Amino acid sequence: MIKFIITGICLLGIFSVSAQDLAAGTVFEDINQNGKMDSGEKGIEKVALTNGREVTLTNSKGKYELPLSKDMIISVIKPSGYRVAKNADNLPQFFYIHKPEGSPNLEFPGVEPTGKLPKSIDFALIPSDEKEDFTSLVFGDPQPYSQQEVDYFADGIVAEVEGIENVPFGLSLGDLVGNDLDLFNPYIKAVKQVGIPWYNLLGNHDINFDVESDTLSDETYEAHFGPANYAFNYGKVHFLVLDDVLYPDPRDGKGYWGGFREDQFQFIENDLKHVPKDHLVVLAMHIPLSEPDGVDTFRDEDRERLFELLKDFPNTLSLSAHTHIQRQDFFGKEEGWMQAEPHHHYNVGTTSGDWYTGKLDENNIPISTMRDGTPKGYAFLNFNGNEYNIDYKVAGKPANYQMEVFAPKVVAKGRRTKAGIFVNFFMGTEGDKVLYRIDNGEWKDMQYMEEYDPSYVEMVYEWDLTEELMPGRRSSNPIKSEHLWRGNIPTDLETGKHTIEIKATDMFGKVHMASDSYRIAKPIK
Known part of the structure; x- marks a missing residue:
């Protein structure tokens, strides 16, 4: 992964001097799309950036500063009307990893040492004609445990949407792989074939299990995908992508639990300060906020605290996967939601369905219907300004098969x-x-x-x-x-x-x- 990191540094460039305890740089309008701030290209003001905790806005010249640590990822929160570059695998390049000493020694390698911090960490934004009426594509739990299951995913799901048009980006809701993090690259190669920029988030089967702290459980994920907590805007929609897997479980040090760390709450709070109240806020996570069958799968106080942070945003939607079923939840005042209209949480059916089980279809791919009778598939989120609706598409069936x-x-x-x-x-x-x-x-x-x-x-x-x-x-x-x-x-x-x-x-x-x-x-x- 060091080749990827070096490439990222080259794209960002070095232009100004920052204090030793600060990361600094410029966000600029990359007119010629070469990743460098050339003469005549101007900085962009009021663009948000984060180090995973603090969030700051660029000044009138596009410059910013953020507190620095030895284990940090700086990311730009893409504003509407712009896009970021993507790498050869269609992964958006919106971040810079700063780990001078690299990740700890782990079973699955993390980030290689990144060395000395550049004097300026600059982010190129490319002007883009973004419509407020758009559709995004969402995958739940690809979760392959072997190369054969990667092939099932590629042939049974990806091939169906390969070359899709009029969809500006996609998102996978965690469990990108099934514990074997060496499958990250085959997964990336498979999703690349969709042909559009693809965002990802961390699931409980994507973590480093040989760590003692939750802050280190995403080291291999970071090496492949960047920050596990980030945000971006498109049209009048603000997407907030979150790692809600607490590992090890803070109750007993075993397994995992749904919830957030303190630094994540600080990021969410600081991020939302810069989001217009009339925009739609879409929160994407892996473990659902709901707790089916009364099982304690999510820390209650974290859900309540999240709802507190969202109380002034009348337009919200949250997404999850994880359960390998499809479910709609509506949180009202009894569940701690602080608005008159309930909050909609959509637990999306999975692309792996029932973990690649069931009879084989005509293409020798498991039909993999989920335990609640939902066939495997994926979702289209349709946005119009700050409003949304959802279409679930069953893999291998006509769109009207509902x-x-x-x-x-x-x-x-x-x-x-x-x-x-x-x-x-x-x-x-x-x-x-x-x-x-x-x-x-x-x-x-x-x-x-x-x-x-x-x-x-x-x-x-x-x-x-x-x-x-x-x-x-x-x-x-x-x-x-x-x-x-x-x-x-x-x-x-x-x-x-x-x-x-x-x-x-x-x-x-x-x-x-x-x-x-x-x-x-x-x-x-």
């Missing part, structure tokens, strides 16, 4: 049955309206329920009922889905085939349709 319908194949005419029509509405949440009708009849409400998705149950237990081994690996046992609806199935119609139609309206007002059929037959006495 529901899985389960119904019996045949029922006996005139006989009561406990069978039903089940709809797994992947982006759904309690309160959404899901309707069904039979044969163009009257639309009826379906009942929301938290239950096992029968279509996933059928898929899993096929592995246990078969008498011959199948290619691939058995899927995980089902868990109760939080986006499942049920309707009664009529048996008093004429014998023959009957059409089922489903109409679901999501939280953004988008209407989605699906269909299925069943058959009514004369009962066998």
Whole structure:
């Protein structure tokens, strides 16, 4: 990684003198895009920069100063209307690593010694025509444990969006790999093929486990991706990317816990001071703020403190992955949210799905449906000013595939049955309206329920009922889905085939349709 760091120094250049206990430099408008501040190129004022704790703004000449330490990353918080250069792997170059002595000796290497601090750490910003109406692409948990699983990710997910247009950047929500940090480079090479600038964040499977302090758990991540906590702007949206994995767990020194260190809270607070209150703040993290099934996965006081810092921002969204399910959470006053409108936290379905399990598809890639019945896939975040909506895209399926319908194949005419029509509405949440009708009849409400998705149950237990081994690996046992609806199935119609139609309206007002059929037959006495 030393080659990468040296290249970064060359791009930043050396232009002015800084005090020994300060890092200093200039943020400038790079008109000719050569990474150097040439004659005629001017500094840019009021651009935010951070050392991971303090945040400062450039002066009228584009100059800044930040406190210096022996283990520090200086990063520019990209303002709207500009872009930063990207390296050959499409990773945005918005930071400078200062580790004179390098990372500690670790199982997976970290940053090589960076040597003496340059007299000036300068950042080039390139003018860019940014629209307030834009879409970003989000991956949850690629999490390959082997090169074969990197290939599954590349062939089953990346290939589908390779060369995508009108999407200015993408973001992976952690667990970029599965504990083997030597897979960072294969992961980077895979995501490079999407062809757009790609941001990343740290997950619990991306950390250095052979450390005693949380501040050192991201050394290998830093060597490949830069700071684990950073921010950038696009249009009227402020993105705040955070490492919320506390390792080792401060309670017992074992495992990990969701939450933030004090220096991270100082960064968040200092960063938000420079964000207009009418902008949308999007927080991206790995471990969700919610705690499914009452398990203590996130430090409560940290969530409350984060909500305190966001109390004056009426437009917010937070993102996570980690759980390998898809879930919508809404935090209100009872959960510590300090505004009238609840805060939306979206736990995104994963690109690895159920950890690359399940039957193999026609391309010999595991179908990997998640335990709540959500197929593996990725999300598009659509922004319009400070408003947003979300589309979940199931890998390998048309964009309009937003529901899985389960119904019996045949029922006996005139006989009561406990069978039903089940709809797994992947982006759904309690309160959404899901309707069904039979044969163009009257639309009826379906009942929301938290239950096992029968279509996933059928898929899993096929592995246990078969008498011959199948290619691939058995899927995980089902868990109760939080986006499942049920309707009664009529048996008093004429014998023959009957059409089922489903109409679901999501939280953004988008209407989605699906269909299925069943058959009514004369009962066998």
